[in-house]
Amino acid sequence: GEDGEDGEQEDDAATQDEQGGDASAQSNTGAEEGDGTDDGETEADAAADASDTEEAHQGGTHIEEQRQEDEELDQAEAVAAPEQLSPEELTELRAKMEHELDLLRDAELKDPNSAEAVTRSLQLWHELEHATSHLSHTLSEQLRLVLEASMASKMRGDFRSGKRLNMRKIIPYIASQFRKDKIWLRRTKPSKYEYQVLLGIDDSHSMSLYHSRQMALEATSLIAHALNKLEVGELSVMRFGEEVDVVHKFMEPFSAVSGAQCIRQFTFDQKKTSIGMFLERAYNLLMEAKHSKRTSTVNTNQLLFVLSDSDNVYQEGKAAVETWIQKLREANVLLVFVIIDSPQKKHSIMDQKSVTFVGNQVITEEYMDRFLDKNYILLRDIQSLPERLSDALRQWFEMVAMGSDRS
Numbered sequence: 001g002e003d004g005e006d007g008e009q010e011d012d013a014a015t016q017d018e019q020g021g022d023a024s025a026q027s028n029t030g031a032e033e034g035d036g037t038d039d040g041e042t043e044a045d046a047a048a049d050a051s052d053t054e055e056a057h058q059g060g061t062h063i064e065e066q067r068q069e070d071e072e073l074d075q076a077e078a079v080a081a082p083e084q085l086s087p088e089e090l091t092e093l094r095a096k097m098e099h100e101l102d103l104l105r106d107a108e109l110k111d112p113n114s115a116e117a118v119t120r121s122l123q124l125w126h127e128l129e130h131a132t133s134h135l136s137h138t139l140s141e142q143l144r145l146v147l148e149a150s151m152a153s154k155m156r157g158d159f160r161s162g163k164r165l166n167m168r169k170i171i172p173y174i175a176s177q178f179r180k181d182k183i184w185l186r187r188t189k190p191s192k193y194e195y196q197v198l199l200g201i202d203d204s205h206s207m208s209l210y211h212s213r214q215m216a217l218e219a220t221s222l223i224a225h226a227l228n229k230l231e232v233g234e235l236s237v238m239r240f241g242e243e244v245d246v247v248h249k250f251m252e253p254f255s256a257v258s259g260a261q262c263i264r265q266f267t268f269d270q271k272k273t274s275i276g277m278f279l280e281r282a283y284n285l286l287m288e289a290k291h292s293k294r295t296s297t298v299n300t301n302q303l304l305f306v307l308s309d310s311d312n313v314y315q316e317g318k319a320a321v322e323t324w325i326q327k328l329r330e331a332n333v334l335l336v337f338v339i340i341d342s343p344q345k346k347h348s349i350m351d352q353k354s355v356t357f358v359g360n361q362v363i364t365e366e367y368m369d370r371f372l373d374k375n376y377i378l379l380r381d382i383q384s385l386p387e388r389l390s391d392a393l394r395q396w397f398e399m400v401a402m403g404s405d406r407s
Helices: 002-078 087-110 115-150 167-175 212-230 256-265 275-291 318-330 367-371 382-406
Strands: 153-159 184-190 193-202 233-240 244-248 299-308 333-340 353-358 361-366 375-379
Touching: 087 115, 087 212, 087 256, 115 212, 115 256, 115 382, 193 212, 193 275, 212 233, 212 256, 212 299, 212 333, 212 382, 233 275, 244 256, 244 275, 275 299, 275 318, 318 333, 333 382, 353 367, 361 367, 375 382
Parallel strands: 193 233, 193 299, 299 333, 333 375
Antiparallel strands: 153 184, 233 244, 353 361
């Protein structure tokens, strides 16, 4: 009987062991299932962390690139400006250039394409660059500050860190219980602007008097060199008098050779100053140049500088000039008259008066009154051109910005 009871007890123990083993197996299976869930969550977290790490790495790369760009810009700005010539050195150099210009004209009368004419024109252009190197550096730095406002980088993107909050993302960020945390903007791509600058040089005989042609050529060299430094667009040069010609086209790089070629095409001996005809040609040239950029995503701003002594701006009649000035305004072209008022003149243009007859009455008015509604720079000293030119551009950009805000 005891043996039977012992057998029953052993069977019960074996049954309990089996049940315990099953329970243990179930427990292990549950644990394994639990471990699988944890592994899934861990993988998701790891992927998110990897994404954050990659984004942080990209952000760090962006910041590093921005820092490097800032350092390069600082180094570029730290480069010493060209040495400024003393007044005595400038006077001597200008006298030399006047003589070189006369010799160039003599060489051109013999053969415009002779090796002598080419050599003299290139030498003269290098002397012009040397005389205006310090001023061109000053102008390029001032224009850089003016143009940076119109070329400022835009804030874009959805990032977990940045410089400015994206206010449109704040409410979704709060509603998601702070999970959708890509609420920051960064500077990514700059607004792309390009400038087409047209210089119109008065080629009439009056410019050969009182060193006016010398100031015009120095101003051309100064503006061309400054714009080349900035690398912000294209430059074209025209001459006008009885005839109007393009001496350097848009789309062609402006180099020392280009400057020398321009000099050889100026005569400063034309008998009339047809500003109205020039403005018409300039308008058509600018519209064609702008049309060629329509397929581009770059915004194009156009500027027209007229360098002249402006002794008789209405020589063709007031309507012939004002009509094209108005068309240029409507096309958003900045028109600036750079009036060369040489100190060698006996009477300044500011002292000139114009006389008109209306019926039996004689009406006298100040000559400069006809420029009251125009942008103009009165240039008596080339040293003042960088500051006045940058001021004119700054005012124009402010007006354009106000107009775009209103629209």
